Amino acid sequence: MGQASLAVRAIPLLNLRAQYQAIREEVMAAMARVVDSQQFILGEEVRELEKEIAAYCGTQYAIGCASGSDALYLALLALGIGQGDEVLTSPFTFFATAGEIARVGAVPVFADIDEHTFNLDTALVAERLASHPKIRAIIPVHLFGACADMDPLCELAAGRGLPVIEDAAQSIGAEYKGRRAGSMGRVGCFSFYPTKNLGACGDGGILTTSDPQLAGRLGALRVHGSTDKYVHQWVGINSRLDALQAAVLRVKLRYLDGWSAGRKRNAECYRGRLAGSSAPVITPVSTAYQTRHVYNQFTIRCPERDGLQAYLKERGIGTEIYYPLPLHLQPCFADLGYRKGDFPVSERMAGECLSLPVQAELAEDDIDYVCGTIQSFYYESSI
Numbered sequence: 001m002g003q004a005s006l007a008v009r010a011i012p013l014l015n016l017r018a019q020y021q022a023i024r025e026e027v028m029a030a031m032a033r034v035v036d037s038q039q040f041i042l043g044e045e046v047r048e049l050e051k052e053i054a055a056y057c058g059t060q061y062a063i064g065c066a067s068g069s070d071a072l073y074l075a076l077l078a079l080g081i082g083q084g085d086e087v088l089t090s091p092f093t094f095f096a097t098a099g100e101i102a103r104v105g106a107v108p109v110f111a112d113i114d115e116h117t118f119n120l121d122t123a124l125v126a127e128r129l130a131s132h133p134k135i136r137a138i139i140p141v142h143l144f145g146a147c148a149d150m151d152p153l154c155e156l157a158a159g160r161g162l163p164v165i166e167d168a169a170q171s172i173g174a175e176y177k178g179r180r181a182g183s184m185g186r187v188g189c190f191s192f193y194p195t196k197n198l199g200a201c202g203d204g205g206i207l208t209t210s211d212p213q214l215a216g217r218l219g220a221l222r223v224h225g226s227t228d229k230y231v232h233q234w235v236g237i238n239s240r241l242d243a244l245q246a247a248v249l250r251v252k253l254r255y256l257d258g259w260s261a262g263r264k265r266n267a268e269c270y271r272g273r274l275a276g277s278s279a280p281v282i283t284p285v286s287t288a289y290q291t292r293h294v295y296n297q298f299t300i301r302c303p304e305r306d307g308l309q310a311y312l313k314e315r316g317i318g319t320e321i322y323y324p325l326p327l328h329l330q331p332c333f334a335d336l337g338y339r340k341g342d343f344p345v346s347e348r349m350a351g352e353c354l355s356l357p358v359q360a361e362l363a364e365d366d367i368d369y370v371c372g373t374i375q376s377f378y379y380e381s382s383i
């Protein structure tokens with residue numbers, strides 16, 4: 001890779017148009033089918049998507065809803081978690097994971113993450129469980145497209161009779177020892193936000209479970225707790241998936257495995273290029289139990305992160321920091337009493353993480369350009 005001779009080009013973090021162009025006709029036809037039917041809410045398209053997602057994730061049921069955030073909220077509600085309860089999760093995740101715990105009236109309790117996987121550190125989870133008798137559920141997050149270490153987490157939860165709610169918003173299709181994200185806990189929560197590996201043309205979400213009673217309750221809670229027309233068994237919310245989104249998602253689901261394979265190919269390419277360069281960045285680890293990583297993000301670590309990000313931006317390369325402020329330090333959680341230093345791994349990751357473009361449509365020379373530019377940054381910093 002040359003040092004200072006790279007011509008600037010534009011590589012956004014994610015170029016959704018590049019993905020859309022290849023499937024435009026199918027997407028438009030699916031949308032036209034829904035508009036022609038004038039059936040916009042739930043209905044046949046959503047039922048078919050639910051069947052397809054359940055089959056894809058290896059569960060008996062899937063229940064569509066309006067967003068990944070609502071999926072988490074509905075899961076907590078359906079499991080009867082609320083005021084006076086605590087729920088254990090990671091402080092290094094998108095805000096919704098903890099925000100939805102607070103939204104049902106419960107208190108988020110955090111345990112730090114493992115720096116190699118960015119996911120919950122099970123030894124620390126065990127400590128938190130021992131010191132917090134009010135914990136009523138555990139929400140492991142499968143961050144960036146790779147599963148948390150589910151066997152020990154599920155074992156710890158079972159020891160206390162606690163349900164595990166998987167936050168699989170970023171990890172559709174990811175596998176843990178051959179099992180799919182969303183099929184290992186009592187319930188899995190997915191987001192169809194457009195930047196997710198399976199993204200809608202707007203907001204959307206889905207829950208997965210193999211528990212028939214829970215599935216029934218979730219199906220009711222998303223329509224104001226209604227089991228029969230105008231009969232409300234519980235107080236739920238309006239969180240319906242619309243048919244336009246379901247129709248688009250059904251088209252995209254057929255391409256998902258190909259896109260995931262492309263992301264993996266690009267991740268391996270980055271690993272090879274960066275390992276062979278003099279740039280001292282740490283590339284993400286895929287552990288033996290993470291039998292399928294779907295790379296919603298390819299996140300490197302380096303202490304010079306902010307300088308590197310600015311350098312890449314000047315040269316047309318889009319990157320993002322997921323996440324710059326861990327959840328225990330968010331202003332809205334100040335009254336929980338956490339302080340800087342409480343979760344040192346999450347705090348360090350917040351200062352070092354940088355996500356690079358990894359979508360399937362990238363060409364090998366795009367990755368060469370990104371890696372060459374990273375190497376130039378370190379080269380120029382050293383002279």
Ligand SMILES: Cc1ncc(COP(=O)(O)O)c(C=O)c1O
Pocket residue numbers: 067068069070093094096097141167169170190191192193203204205
């Ligand atoms: C880990 C995680 N949990 C929950 C969510 C919430 O999903 P949504 O944006 O669809 O509400 C997201 C999405 O950004 C996420 O990344």
